[in-house]
Amino acid sequence: MRKNHKSPTESPQSSKPRRTRSENGDFVKSLERGLAVIQAFGADNPRLSLSDVARLTEMTRAAARRYLLSLKQLGFVGSDGKLFWLEPHVLNLGYSYLSSVSWVDFAQPILRDVADRLSESCSASVLDGTEIVYVARVQASRIISINLTVGTRLPAAVTSMGRVLLAGLSPDELNRTLAAVKLHRYTENTVRSIEELRKILQTVRDQQYAYVDQELENGLRSIAVPIVGSRGETIGAVNIGAHVIRVKKADMVGRNLDVLREAAAKISAQSRVRPV
Incomplete structure (x- = not known):
């Protein structure tokens, strides 16, 4: 990938x-x-x-x-x-941004704790246009096919963190962003239309998490929750990804969601103490 x-x-x-x-x-x-x-x-x-x-x-x-x-x-x-x-x-440009996002520093040990508890890779990202940008990541010891590092960009429409971030936009911001989205058929499961995506985002908004099953890459499923700022706005997202052979859908939500929410709550609380 x-x-x-x-x-x-x-x-x-x-x-x-x-x-x-x-x-x-x-x-x-x-x-x-x-x-x-x-x-x-x-x-x-x-x-x-x-x-x-x-x-x-x-x-x-x-x-x-x-x-x-x-x-x-x-x-x-x-x-x-x-x-x-x-x-x-040129890395100075990106480092200046990461330095200005105060929650990234203290998110890393929290992501490490999640990765250790669940034995899966854990990441955090922010939204940039129609893409997500990885700002923190802890790689699990397991070998996976996808190579993700800080700075990696992926389409928001087909990723769990992307959908959490899109769902957190205001109606006007969401309309502007979706107008620029160009859907690509990565797998048989990939969302096919903006109308379908809007319905999915409403569900994400209601349940406060996003689950994506093999929409970007076959064999990869993930779940994400929002990181919330001092004014209740979505300032980032945290997720874990796992291979379908290793983790069933029911376990992806049932076993991992509470751990992810706990981690996001810790990061959110810290962001309010140290405003972004």
């Missing part, structure tokens, strides 16, 4: 809902384009030519070259004269 689901022919912004841009001159187009160049790189595109970057960002070669050379001078991009790649300095 790849860490993201973008192909080299897709725009790096294709999975994000369109945001209304200021028309009074406050919006800086050059900043947007510079960030688009950075986002063109990924697990599927670790090294790109100038032409690749121009195509992925929908820029001219001349414009892409200027941005790449500027980013190279700033230490974010490396090059051998033919290909370009991201340098470790």
Whole structure:
């Protein structure tokens, strides 16, 4: 399983809902384009030519070259004269975000406790457009086919944490986000329509947890609950994933839900003491 689901022919912004841009001159187009160049790189595109970057960002070669050379001078991009790649300095951007989300630090030992008690991998994520981004994870000792790390992005519509996060949006936010969702048939179980997804999200909202059975990858099922902020808003999600051969559906909910809710409550309580 790849860490993201973008192909080299897709725009790096294709999975994000369109945001209304200021028309009074406050919006800086050059900043947007510079960030688009950075986002063109990924697990599927670790090294790109100038032409690749121009195509992925929908820029001219001349414009892409200027941005790449500027980013190279700033230490974010490396090059051998033919290909370009991201340098470790770009991690500072992500670290700045993780440092600003105070609950991530104290979530890690709580996730570790869940993983130890249930012998399954436990993760936490936040919503970014139509995707979830993993911000904390404890891998169980069991071998699983999916490779997930901090920074991994997955489609929110077909993941348990994604559905918890989507269900926590306001009606207007949810409408904007779902308008940008492009459903892909990953398995026979994958949700097929936005209308069906809306019904599922209402159930998630009512029961305060999401259960997903083999919608992203055959053999993988997961369950997630929300992390709640000081104003009652959903600020994140925590989940566990397991193989269908090892954990039955009834056990996935019956055995694991209370443990997950206890963990989420601890993280939620800490977030209120140390506001995000």
